[in-house]
Amino acid sequence: MIRQSSQALLVALLAPALLGLLVFRLYPIAIAIISSFYTTVFGDAAFTGFGNYASLFSDRVFWKSLQVTLWFNLLVNPIQIAISLGLALLYVRGFPGAGVYQVFFLMPIGVSVPTAVIVWRVMLSQGGLANGLLDLVGVAPQAWLTSSRLALYSIIAIATWKGASYWMVFIVGGLQNISPELYDAARVDGVRPWQRLIFITLPLLRPALLFVLAADVSINFLLFAPIYMLTQGGPAGSTDVLMYEAYKQGFIFGDMGRAMAVVVVIVAVLLIVVALQFKLLSAREQGA
């Protein structure tokens, strides 16, 4: 009797969540893969096999977009994680009045990406605050968002400002898990602060850092809002990341099959990158 009622309960508890998973996560993944093999001819879906992929791989715009995405990620992820780590180390240090700064450090979490984009867009405009402050130290005004030389780096700055405090929170969690006795013992043994950071803190933070790295890379690989709102992939394709390319193919050019093929490529590249990270970072652990 008890087992039966428990089984009914188990189904009742699990079924809604698993249904959500099935319909809103797994099914879309299947759709993405399947429809990437179809193309639209006069409003009807027609099977093309690897046609979409073949045309993507022979398209210079796609390769440029892949290149922009990889370069963007190669820069933004290490920068964000280094800054979050620094912030987290400052965050956990207790001293009189530290609570106020903790609140300030957390503020950008409440700011959404579109909000950050709107504020920064005006700050980075020709007569905006950024150029005004740089003028004080004698730097000439820059076209932060409208020059192909700077646009991508401006987006990196905006994403970092918005993202750093979010990732800091995860690292703070990792730091709080490290036993204070370890530091006390090290202090007694005369270990210097930077040595404590390298030999105690960083190795023990590895799980938290690995999680943050994987999650941060996933988010940044799929970054969309700043490009959609600020540059639409321009100027001259300098910010045309793959996610925007997919949106453009599907919702501006109306070619859903091709858009899905781009999405499949993004996720495939993302999976390879994340797998590589885990492999490299756990290999180092064995060596140590």
Next chain:
Amino acid sequence: MAASDLKIRDGLRLGLGHLGYAAIAFVFLLPLWWAVVSSLRPNTRVFADVFPFTPKALLPSPVSLEAYVGIIQLGFGQIILNTLLVAAITTIAGLTLNAAAGFAFAIFDFKGKRIILSLVILSFMLPFEAIALPLYNVMRQLGWLDSIAALVAPGITNGLVMFLFYQFFRQVPMDYLEAARPDGVSWPNILLRIYVPLSLPTCISAALLLFVFQWEAFLWPLLAMPSQEFKVIQVGMAAFQQQYGTIWNQLFAVAVVTALIPIALLLPLQRHYVQGLAGAGIKG
């Protein structure tokens, strides 16, 4: 070394520490502060004192609420209510569903549990943006495009939240259950009287995660509501920027209001939010 010398050195160090922290906090807050100041200025004065820069640029003078009146007249009140509705439904349904699943994974042993659990976590690790485009096709098949259901449904099941509850319920000693079960206490009673009250702190963390997820959603509402008759805040704000890009003070007012609501929730509940996120990250 005299004790007073030590005191001075400590005081100096504390002062330097404050200075360093204040400088970093300044970088974080400057954009937000400038947005607040600009939203309180008349539109013609937004760029006053900015270039060339004088410190007056960081103070609102004269203060004017014209921008806030303007955005209410443009219908932003309705947009905020829409978003609150979507976020509230998602939060309530999401708490129930994810807590139930987390509880089931933590308490029961069944065939294939490990595989299902890791599948759940893996599929939710993939950011929402990755499935937004194919999800559009799913919603078209379901006929849900342009309905609130299209916005709410995909946000309810949330892997991070489910995992948070799973972690929490696993730590609750089984003694509670073992004491209640043989006494013939029914399952609904056990859940409502024992587990729900115990999990209240986790519920706060989870509710914040669910709420902020919907409040900050952008790409999905952009795709799921093609007619944009029912606007949510982030999309409404982006549309405002494209349409009225030079009414700077109103643009800033929209940005300030959009940021203010989650910040007002996060600040008093800061500890819960931090614990919620951090707890989900490290023990994975």
